[in-house]
Amino acid sequence: MKSGPDIAMVASLVGDPARANMLTALMNGRALTASELAQEAGITPQTASSHLSKLEAGGLVEPEKQGRHRYYRLTDDDVAGVLEGLAGLAARTGHMRVRTGPKDPALRRARICYDHLAGDLGVQMLDSLRQRQLVRQRKQDIELTTEGERFLAKHLQISPDMLSHPRRPVCKACLDWSERRHHLAGTLGAALMQRFAELKWACRDATPGSRVVNFTRTGEKQFAALFGNGKD
Amino acid sequence: MKSGPDIAMVASLVGDPARANMLTALMNGRALTASELAQEAGITPQTASSHLSKLEAGGLVEPEKQGRHRYYRLTDDDVAGVLEGLAGLAARTGHMRVRTGPKDPALRRARICYDHLAGDLGVQMLDSLRQRQLVRQRKQDIELTTEGERFLAKHLQISPDMLSHPRRPVCKACLDWSERRHHLAGTLGAALMQRFAELKWACRDATPGSRVVNFTRTGEKQFAALFGNGKD
DNA sequence: ACAATGCTTCGGCTACCATCGAAGCATGAA
DNA sequence: TTCATGCTTCGATGGTAGCCGAAGCATTGT
Known part of the structure; x- marks a missing residue:
């Protein structure tokens, strides 16, 4: 029938709310630790770990080990671009995001x-x-x-x-x-x-x-x- | 916390294999009937109907009634662009699609x-x-x-x-x-x-x-x- | 009028997957 | 070494969503 470049696979990765929150948190091009991403998504570290493994397998994020931390960043700006596009489509039928305030x-x-x-x-x-x-x-x-x-x-x-x-x-x-x-x-x-x-x-x-x-x-x-x- | 422009919502729409197949079938800008889309996705008409309702609610497709048929097309080329981008990301870790042959x-x-x-x-x-x-x-x-x-x-x-x-x-x-x-x-x-x-x-x-x-x-x-x- | 086609709605079934608790590694600190 | 921290893996649970059969509208054709 049709094999396809599994567009559904990568889309389903973004389709989960927890993963989507992580990805949007990474949208500024910076890297975040697994724990920070877990907090961003409002889930426990072990759930976040599972999600991050999938995102990595899907080529959406790349890890960088740093001591006992594990930083994750978006693979490249192509990923960011697609996320940007998805946000644009979502903005038509949804509401805009409000970012959290700055720290010290x-x-x-x-x-x-x-x-x-x-x-x-x-x-x-x-x-x-x-x-x-x-x-x-x-x-x-x-x-x-x-x-x-x-x-x-x-x-x-x-x-x-x-x-x-x-x-x-x-x-x-x-x-x-x-x-x-x-x-x-x-x-x-x-x-x-x-x-x-x-x-x-x-x-x-x-x-x-x-x-x-x-x-x-x-x-x-x-x-x-x-x-x-x-x-x- | 964060409300977000529900990027996850629209991504999850594309994330389902059946819906993704429908959407890719619509990528050429033409319109297809609900039945045709059902066949493309390999599902029954009633399942397709459910999917198409969701896609329409998500603003990804637009219906056009024509007699007892119901044609669906992508809302605009923005949608096609995002799908194109997703396909690009998927092509990195997957295989390419093979189209079915032409008809009479x-x-x-x-x-x-x-x-x-x-x-x-x-x-x-x-x-x-x-x-x-x-x-x-x-x-x-x-x-x-x-x-x-x-x-x-x-x-x-x-x-x-x-x-x-x-x-x-x-x-x-x-x-x-x-x-x-x-x-x-x-x-x-x-x-x-x-x-x-x-x-x-x-x-x-x-x-x-x-x-x-x-x-x-x-x-x-x-x-x-x-x-x-x-x-x- | 009746039948046929195309699509939708409803109800129930099933399977998948996100989630978390607990335990297991790895790294760094004392 | 021993302890603490960050993260991962394992196992079990539960909610959700895709799926189809059957029935219900709508439109068209006879």
Whole structure:
């Protein structure tokens, strides 16, 4: 009869409310952990896990393992485009979506991720390093270039021997929680954050449990001078 | 929490295999009857009816009543676009579709629809009449213009009084089975077909039960001269 | 008038699948 | 090592929706 490019199969994936909520939560191109997606969909983690497996098998999402977390993102913008189209059709006979409000702005701006800088400024820093060829990134792997080593020694007094560690890479791409793009982890990420603190450019927030990193006025300027993208 | 433009709702409509088969069958922009769609999907008419109601409620298809038939078409090309996109996503992890073979070519070319001409030539004729302003069509309603009346009288010896009937319109748009576009029905459609037979341009096929209309060599030329679109 | 065709509605059956509890791995922290 | 966290797998349950038989309208044809 007819075999078909199983349009029904992929459509049924989106057709489940829980999965649809997950997918729309991923529509901004960022990545979310399995737990976060479960919360978005209002289901338990084990149910979400089942759904995510199916979405992955259907090629709609791609996982990225990060420590004990598992981040999921849409496979590419083709998927986003189809979802956008479906939303357009749905909007004809339904109502519009209302997004939840933003979280703590300071936390999104700059915070500690384990021992390195995360948030808007963290992502910005890695962007700057990449753009100026101070690091070379191939997929998940990042390595420091010789120009990068010179740059660190000259401006931040960080020497390569300070960065060596038995079981930890110097550079590592870490998926940013708020920006959902990579920032710099590894011993270099930790060393940079430590240096920022030593230079009184920034320090962790006083309130216990907080992950916020407060930059000083001069610290912000110095940081922008080294890693600015021109917008700050 | 989140209301959403129920993307899941419309996706679940496409997500059912039976409905997906119907929708893909409608992808060429033509219209199909409920029974035909049922056969396409391999389900009974009553099941198809249920599916078509849902698709209509979801705004994916639109019905057009035609006698005791009910033709369905995709609402617009936005719907087709989304289906196309879904097919694209599905093609990544699936196999391609194989279409069923064509039917009797003569039947598609020219046939009787009740008492008027249908098929490729029938659609072509209405196209020609519309294009030359001999009829005016607004949605389903068609009316003969004064130029049209002159044209009929001059070339085919059809006068307006031959076309009046107590309970039947002069012109009517009739959805074509093979072309899935409108051809001309009504008393004018019947009168034209009758005239074609009288002029020995065409006659119904001899085999009983056949709806094929055979055009003579000269008849085809005359017809093309009056209603040709330049391609024949 | 009656019959035939096309489609819909109704009722019940069945199968699938989303959901969650509990247990099992894996990773990271102490 | 031991504990905690994040996620997955397993098993069982329940609700939902597709499906068809039978009957009911609507339209057309005789």
